[in-house]
Amino acid sequence: MSLFGRIFLLNAVALVAAAALLVLGPLTVSTPALLTEILVLTAGLAVLLMANAALIRLGLAPLERLTRAMTTIDLLKPGPRLTASGHGEIADLITTFNGMLDRLETERGFSSARALSAQEAERRRVAQELHDEVGQSLTAVLLELKRVADHAPAPVRDELPQVQETVRSTLDEVRRIARRLRPGVLEELGLVSALKALVAEISEHADVVVRRTFDRHLPELDKETELVVYRVAQEGLTNTVRHSGAHQVELLLRATSAGVELCVRDDGWGMGDAAEGSGIRGMRERALLVGAELTVGPAPRQGTEVRLVVQAGERR
Structure with missing residues (x-):
């Protein structure tokens, strides 16, 4: 009734x-x-x-x-x-x-997949243009500066090294941005090598100590899942450097009974009552694409912990 x-x-x-x-x-x-x-x-x-x-x-x-x-x-x-x-x-x-x-x-999964696929394609295009167009132009400027320095009078020759160093630093920054947009190491050498390169880059440009622990024997993941794991690690480390005030951050990649677990844990201020930003929501969208489970919350002692668990083999 x-x-x-x-x-x-x-x-x-x-x-x-x-x-x-x-x-x-x-x-x-x-x-x-x-x-x-x-x-x-x-x-x-x-x-x-x-x-x-x-x-x-x-x-x-x-x-x-x-x-x-x-x-x-x-x-x-x-x-x-x-x-x-x-x-x-x-x-x-x-x-x-x-x-x-x-x-x-x-429907959200389909629309997110299309949006993220378009985003990755745009990142590849921009990275390629930065590498081919801007990078080559800056390299040509360096060569021209060297030629000018060889024939310039002494007062001018003394000032050119500073200009060359500025152009060289700009070229390195352009290449670094291109690598972040399109992780070529991931496509060529795999997930572990790409994460090692990411940790090295973060350690070089940020005042934070990054400790990494990777299992030697990890189950095989498909290319799309590897990209999701890499992007979540990249976003987690970037958020730590920019917002957490942490001195140390730990990056773990280990095998589980069902697949692979990624953990980014820092000793910073933590999230508190702050709402999730676009970076975390972007990580959640990526995790949903491959049927992964993402949790973002306080670390066991202090700070923030980002944990991603993905299934190996056939996707859910």
Whole structure:
């Protein structure tokens, strides 16, 4: 029976019983009403109100759970679906809501995959242009400066080394940006070598000590999953350097019974009550693409911990 039917039936039974007692029973109401009559009517009204309250609370409890789920649901953090409890249209409503979540998560997965694929393609294009166009132009400038220095008078020749050093530093920075945009080491030498190169680069340009621990025997991952692991490690280390105030950060890559686990743990200030930024949400989107589980929270002692667990072999 539907919620409306149950409430209507309870009220109908209560009103019919009250009418029957007044018509067929010895109960009467005097004018003015006697104290005993007032007490009997008050008690009957209280019983009717309590019965209605109990039935409504019991019937609306699944709707309260559904309301809480609607206000707290996050498509980047998939969780268990609501149990279709209740009767009639309430169970149908919860089932429909669960189906809507399934469709939304599927559609978001497809749209995120297309967006991230386009993003990676754009990164490759920009990195290629930086390497081929800007890098070659700066290299030509360095060669021209060397030629000018060889024929320049002494006062000018003394100033050219500083200009050459500036151009050389700019060329190194352009190459570093190109490597971050398109991790060629990942494509050529694999995940572990790419992470080692990333750690070396972070250690060279940031005032933070990076300790890395990689298992020797890791299960094989497909190219897309390796890219997700690399990007999550890159974003985690970048967030640590920029925002955490940490002195040390630990990068772990180890094999699990089902696949591979990546952990980035620092000793910084931690996240506190701050909302997740675009970097963390980007990591969650990447994790969803390969069916991985991503958790971001406080480290065991202090700081922040980013943990990614991916499945090896056939993707979920």
